Amino acid sequence: MLQKSNQERAKVSKIIMEDMFQIKKGETVAITADSGTDKDIANALAAATLACGGIPLLMWIPRAEKESQAGMKYWPSKALTAALREVDVWIEMNSMVILYSDIWEIAMKENKKLRYLIIADSTIESLNRVFTGFSVPLLGELLSKVREMSMACKTVQITSTNGTDVSYDIDLNNFFDIDNGDYSEPKFGTAPGFVNIVPKVGSMNGTIVFDMLQNADANSQLSFEMKNGSITDVKGTKPSVEKFNHYLGSFKDENMYKISHNMLGLNPNIRELSGELVEDERIWGGVDFGFGHTSAMDLPPHGQEAASHFDGIVTKVSIFFDEIQIMDDGVICHTDLIPLAKKLIL
Numbered sequence: 001m002l003q004k005s006n007q008e009r010a011k012v013s014k015i016i017m018e019d020m021f022q023i024k025k026g027e028t029v030a031i032t033a034d035s036g037t038d039k040d041i042a043n044a045l046a047a048a049t050l051a052c053g054g055i056p057l058l059m060w061i062p063r064a065e066k067e068s069q070a071g072m073k074y075w076p077s078k079a080l081t082a083a084l085r086e087v088d089v090w091i092e093m094n095s096m097v098i099l100y101s102d103i104w105e106i107a108m109k110e111n112k113k114l115r116y117l118i119i120a121d122s123t124i125e126s127l128n129r130v131f132t133g134f135s136v137p138l139l140g141e142l143l144s145k146v147r148e149m150s151m152a153c154k155t156v157q158i159t160s161t162n163g164t165d166v167s168y169d170i171d172l173n174n175f176f177d178i179d180n181g182d183y184s185e186p187k188f189g190t191a192p193g194f195v196n197i198v199p200k201v202g203s204m205n206g207t208i209v210f211d212m213l214q215n216a217d218a219n220s221q222l223s224f225e226m227k228n229g230s231i232t233d234v235k236g237t238k239p240s241v242e243k244f245n246h247y248l249g250s251f252k253d254e255n256m257y258k259i260s261h262n263m264l265g266l267n268p269n270i271r272e273l274s275g276e277l278v279e280d281e282r283i284w285g286g287v288d289f290g291f292g293h294t295s296a297m298d299l300p301p302h303g304q305e306a307a308s309h310f311d312g313i314v315t316k317v318s319i320f321f322d323e324i325q326i327m328d329d330g331v332i333c334h335t336d337l338i339p340l341a342k343k344l345i346l
Contacts, residue, residue, distance in 0.1 A: 175300075
């Protein structure tokens with residue numbers, strides 16, 4: 001069993017560093033980690049970096065009590081920021097993420113060569129499902145087509161049999177992102193298999209019923225009432241609602257109630273929820289809604305500053321770009337997309 005685990009770590013790390021990042025001789029690869037990080041995965045990524053001729057820089061920092069900007073006081077911020085300004089690649093493995101903090105914002109803004117990827121505290125089993133077993137170019141073709149269609153519409157509507165019915169407007173000034181697993185050029189990279197849309201500010205209205213919600217009780221199926229881009233009510237069982245409202249209120253930040261982004265999940269290997277956020281956000285036929293902090297890169301010119309960021313997932317959705325339906329109950333149904341989907345999921 002141990003030998004199999006070692007082989008799996010080596011395989012996934014090789015694919016990430018050699019095939020996806022295409023690490024070149026002499027490049028410096030920073031790997032940030034905390035006490036919640038799997039050390040064996042971090043070491044495997046470092047070994048794969050060396051095998052490509054790169055130079056790994058493993059940085060172990062304290063595990064913060066809160067994520068993003070709310071975690072700044074727990075980290076050696078000045079030293080960490082200084083290092084990340086100079087590296088070629090940064091893989092974030094922190095269990096309490098640095099993403100969207102000042103450290104991250106400065107590194108992404110000032111290090112023009114930086115190729116960044118966040119995998120957080122994903123297990124090797126999850127990384128194997130998310131990063132292997134598909135054609136990067138073919139996935140990129142599907143994602144690019146969906147992004148193109150989203151940018152051509154005025155309004156996105158998302159529904160589900162669980163009661164979700166929410167819509168928002170498109171703003172072409174905002175960033176429309178995809179990740180297909182190619183991290184060979186400078187970018188803000190996350191795990192492959194999504195189209196990310198930043199809604200027009202103040203335009204989201206309706207109901208979101210979550211199948212999984214970060215920082216909420218498991219199986220609580222909380223729902224948000226959205227009005228003009230903000231959460232106006234949290235519904236569900238009383239104990240779960242009270243707990244989640246306490247979490248939101250603890251930041252004392254009204255921007256934590258505001259929508260940040262919407263990811264359309266299209267990773268062909270992810271077909272059911274696993275409880276691992278990086279994986280679940282990319283579930284085929286589902287969507288992710290993020291709230292709170294939004295980088296100025298995604299929402300120019302100033303972004304949406306917030307103390308932290310959290311996400312929730314809705315599975316098996318129907319998606320409409322204006323009157324054009326591209327997905328029906330988790331199944332791609334648009335004639336231009338069906339051939340690409342069939343090649344990916346065979």
